[in-house]
Amino acid sequence: MITNLLTLILAMFVAAPVVYLLGKSMGKKVSWLVFLVFLGVTVVLGLSFPEVMHDTIIEEYAWAPAPINLTFGLLADGLSVPMLFTYIFVFAGATMFSMPYMERRLKMDDMEESNEAYARYYALFLLYGASVGGCMLATNTLQFFMFFEMMLIFSWLLVFLYGYGDRKRNSMTYFIYTHIGGGVFMLGIIGAFWSVGSFEIADLVHIVDYPNAFWVGLAITIGLLFKIGAFGFHGWMPVTYSESPAPLSAVLGATSVMLSTYSMARLLPYFQGVLEPVSHIFMVWALVTILYAGVMALAQKDTKKLVAYLSMSQMNYCVLGVFTYVAFGVLGSISYSISHGLAIGLLFLVSGALLYRTDSRDMTEMGGLAERLPIVILASLAGFLTIGGVPPAVGFKSKFILLSGAMVRGFNSGTTELIVAILAGSLATLLTLAYEFRAVWKIFYGKLPKKLEDVKAVPMEMALPLIALGALAIIFGIWPKLVTDPIEVFIEHLFHH
């Protein structure tokens, strides 16, 4: 079904100026165009699932002449297609959600509602999605880095222009942290170029034969750990997530988890020879992050801060899985990042819907909303079940696979890994359930406060994305082969080397 990957990516980039220009006269209605573009990309990617089960689609275009020999390549395989599909799906949902949400946001005191503001927002939103699309399809690291930086700039602009609170400062924090991560990553790819003489990802196959392989692998890992908010590198994460408009938080969250996991799964297996001996350090690191952020989530009153911390906590399961260097661990990581991308999108949209209807982010001021907002509670249950790893949501099978990978690693290597696996399976899971129930309890059950008595159901543009994301989480959960089959092909290939 994918006839041309370049067209797919370019369609999004080319549509952006059109959106901007149209938006200047059409105002908020231009969102429909953005939505349709994202929807179209999703459909094309969805239809190409069967294709990437058997083949890898590669397109190459000459970019820079010898001696760099740089090509601009696009690669669709069992890893990139399911991930990008889910990612753009979240974008499509967030775009529709933005329609009522951004209208409210722009009518607030610190903003000025104008066609210009809508045009800029939707154009940037489209560019943001397109850049990550570029990252996930890139065949060489330089190209990956280029799209990575574009992603950063567009998302930074969005946070800067439309965030809440001290948005100048928040967006700067976000920019600096992510940029440092990008810089360290860049050091890694330059180091790799010195060794293997090429930026092609496929040429990294022999990287472990070179003396600097360890440092290259370390730099790439550290760079990505910034993006996924590993403990110590997470300074930007809670504040950026919680102070962005909800649809933006949703895609920021999805980007963090899916882009980082994608890159780790794509790049780090090449470094198995040098990184596996120290991988237990990263496993412990991931566990520390999971527990730290979990405890922080338990202490939050603010709905968006809660989602921010819980997503930070859950994302690091993916780090744990990748660094098991066991087939099931990596497979689990990839599928968990897909699950989590959906769930985190869903939960940020839920927090947005709550803010939209109650004008509050304080959980202690809520209660009894289950009857008032039936779709919102169903959506948040789908999200929470996914994150808690409870069937029939998709998180169940992915977390189960991930943890069984960790357990295999634990029994095959040292005590540290075994303890990490057991704690991640038991303590961390319980912590997850604890903060989830606390949240559901406080928001949806108990007594309805007086001032929330006339809360109405959410508008259609909010309900539809919530239903769509929740439904996908359940569908993938009941029929996991739909999404795991292509990934399985990729994993088989990976561990066949």
Place this chain on the structure above:
Amino acid sequence: MNLQLWLAVLLPFIAMPVVYLLGRSMGKNTSWIALLPLLYSTVYLGSLQMNIADTPVGDYIEWLPGIDFGLYADGLSNPIALLIALLSVIMLLFSNLEMAQNILKQYGGENNKAYATFYAVYLGYVGGMLGVVLSTSLFEFYFFFELMIIPSYLLINAYGSGEKEKIALSYLLWSIVGAVLFVTGALAAYALTGSFELSDLALLTGSPYAGMVVILMLLGFGVKLAMFGLHLWQPAAYANAPTSISALLSPAMSGLAAYSIARMLIPITGTLQSYYMLTLAWGLVTMIYGGLMVMSETDIKRLLAYSSMSQMGYMFIGVVSCTTLGVTGSMLHYISHGFGKAALFLCMGAIIYRTGIRDIRELGGLAARMPVTATVFFIGALNLAGIPPTIGYPSKMMIFLGAFGPGVEILSADFYVALVALISTALTVGYTTWTMRRVFFGPLPEHLADVEEAPTMMLLAMVLLIAFSVVLGIYPRPIIDPLMEAVAGLIG
């Protein structure tokens, strides 16, 4: 593909949306629609039971690479699944009137949506339990286990009495703690054997980590059984759920953990046996503690909850004895407790339905007003105490034979332990007859003078339960024979 077998588990799930949608217009008559899929499961599993020892039925489909989704009915799992299906049918008969009263009280009028939700969730709950029993892999077991916990949480949360939300949440959290302990053990088992299949757990025999796996899983199941120390969720959950649900929570669901121990942990030869003194002591403490607590309770449903805890102790000592007789007895006790305790719960439910009173101190003399209920209670009590002609007799006897037989012969420490167990049995007789006296005999208080006998539909449910108990008590072979054969196979 054996569609009939799959339908026995999946039909309740498939029927959920149908029941919900129909229920929105049918109101309380929805129970008749919900009855259909459950009747199918009952009849199908019942038809298997006849030849189950010779022809176990199984079917597998690939769900994920390396993980099969299968169903397997043999001499061990089929009677258990059959009991669950049968009890769920009988409880539906009972639930009809009970829910009508509950919903009237809770919503102050008819509420079709409440009926629709109740019966749809009820089906999910039963489907989850059937899946747990018939599942063939750790992964699938855990899947259905969670699918069983969530609907039961919803049922208590939405339709219970008293502080139902709090109680339901405590039930849910404890259950999940148990599930997490179990799943940690299951993942470790996978890491060690490379397979999720239940039948491959035997490969753990001799592994240095086998003890770890067994202890983790045993603790997980201990929560579900409400063993002493892990029982804090239990009395309130049983007491405050609607009676038709209590009568599934206690007899059908709790004991599933004993079945799981038999299915999963016993094939790991030698490990469970090596903890026998510890597990035996744990079982005895649970028996005695539960039995004594019954005496001190005044709420008629809480009292039965503690009695369940005590009976779970029996099941536990039977199954951890790892002898053919003990394990068979324990499984048989699951079935006997299923009929007996369900009958007692329904009697109490009928009394609450007619009088609205839960405090035993305000009851008395009801045998004159509710003679059938009193008779059912009497036979249910016989069953619980292990007195013929009920099925409680062979089940308890087999547990004792299995658990203490060797000890009695050589007069070892086991002998004295056996005495403790016998005292506990005396306790059972004591608390059931004492309860009987306080509820049904003595002078009839004035405020109960016009109490009527329970409605026919409720009586039908109660009588069916004790009828099964007596018939199987007189002729238990259709269950015991295949059960014994399957258990002997597991012990090897």
